Amino acid sequence: MSVKISVKGQATAPGSLAEVLKGVKLKLVTISGKGGVGKSLVTTSLALGFAMRGYKVGILDGDVYGPTVPKMLGVSNSMLYVDEKSGKIIPVTGPLGIKVVSIEFALPSDDTAVIWRAPLVNQALRDFIAQVDWGSLDVLVVDLPPGTGDAPLTIAQSLQGGLDGSVVVTIPTDISRRIVLKAIDFSRKLNIKVAGVVENMCCFKCPDNGKLYYIFGKDAGRKIAESSGVPFLGGIPIDPDLSQYLDSGRLHEFLASENETAKAILEVVDKLIEMYKDKLQQPIEAEKKPRRISLLKLPGEEEGGNS
Numbered sequence: 001m002s003v004k005i006s007v008k009g010q011a012t013a014p015g016s017l018a019e020v021l022k023g024v025k026l027k028l029v030t031i032s033g034k035g036g037v038g039k040s041l042v043t044t045s046l047a048l049g050f051a052m053r054g055y056k057v058g059i060l061d062g063d064v065y066g067p068t069v070p071k072m073l074g075v076s077n078s079m080l081y082v083d084e085k086s087g088k089i090i091p092v093t094g095p096l097g098i099k100v101v102s103i104e105f106a107l108p109s110d111d112t113a114v115i116w117r118a119p120l121v122n123q124a125l126r127d128f129i130a131q132v133d134w135g136s137l138d139v140l141v142v143d144l145p146p147g148t149g150d151a152p153l154t155i156a157q158s159l160q161g162g163l164d165g166s167v168v169v170t171i172p173t174d175i176s177r178r179i180v181l182k183a184i185d186f187s188r189k190l191n192i193k194v195a196g197v198v199e200n201m202c203c204f205k206c207p208d209n210g211k212l213y214y215i216f217g218k219d220a221g222r223k224i225a226e227s228s229g230v231p232f233l234g235g236i237p238i239d240p241d242l243s244q245y246l247d248s249g250r251l252h253e254f255l256a257s258e259n260e261t262a263k264a265i266l267e268v269v270d271k272l273i274e275m276y277k278d279k280l281q282q283p284i285e286a287e288k289k290p291r292r293i294s295l296l297k298l299p300g301e302e303e304g305g306n307s
């Protein structure tokens, strides 16, 4: 079975990944051993944080079964278009000029469930990734599906050789500790350097007094990172303010505010900038080219889409 993302009935052949990503200086991936720990929040925050620091950023929402990046960026109602000449997918432009690609843009509605079986997902993901025209970017952040199974493996392998680091997202519980060790192992087995661990929901920020309460215990993420020999990048509190901004697609406004949680998130970004400063230092040229575009269709929407 194979899947082709098609344009007006015309299937386009995926290019080589090396070709697709040749204009991207730093490629990071976020992983988590399990769902719901805040991986998409971290991916989106990192992308926005890099953009706030003046870098040209792209974000690939590879979480096919639960794409949430567009909602957090307030671009859920966007659609993907394809350059008629090159057959490449043109990313949506989000806040701060971030280039965004997500399977959500190709779904008919917010509530549509992606129920593709693994082989279909794997093929679609590979094709999807290889057909995007990222142009030149300082940083591409990839949100992997949760876990260490088939779907994250497919994307990570598709990008293998090109990824500069993984950011492992965890929460401070004992179950999560074992799962994060699996995620670190996953990254290492794929030869992706572990850039570090981010502990989301490290504590609760009380909206009444602004105090932090370590309801699951303190420093769990730091201890996991230290015992695994990887850097600890920082902790992000459960913050009802953050939650409100996320729900209304205004994460960029939250990060630009004076909120302490926003500052904690940007500290993670600054650590990554320091870690990868050599890669980020080479200048890139902005490219501008005229193009003719058509709407992207999901596999099966056009004749020749599924075979």
Ligand SMILES: Nc1ncnc2c1ncn2[C@@H]1O[C@H](COP(=O)(O)OP(=O)(O)OP(=O)(O)O)[C@@H](O)[C@H]1O
Pocket (backbone or CB within 6 Å): 032, 034, 035, 036, 037, 038, 039, 040, 041, 042, 063, 066, 068, 145, 146, 200, 201, 236, 237, 238, 239, 240, 242, 243, 246, 247
């Ligand atoms: N630190 C936080 N403060 C407040 N809300 C948060 C925080 N972290 C995550 N959330 C909320 O929790 C929910 C899950 O977060 P997110 O989608 O980032 O998780 P995920 O790990 O990507 O999930 P999955 O991989 O299963 O799709 C979201 O609704 C998000 O708004």
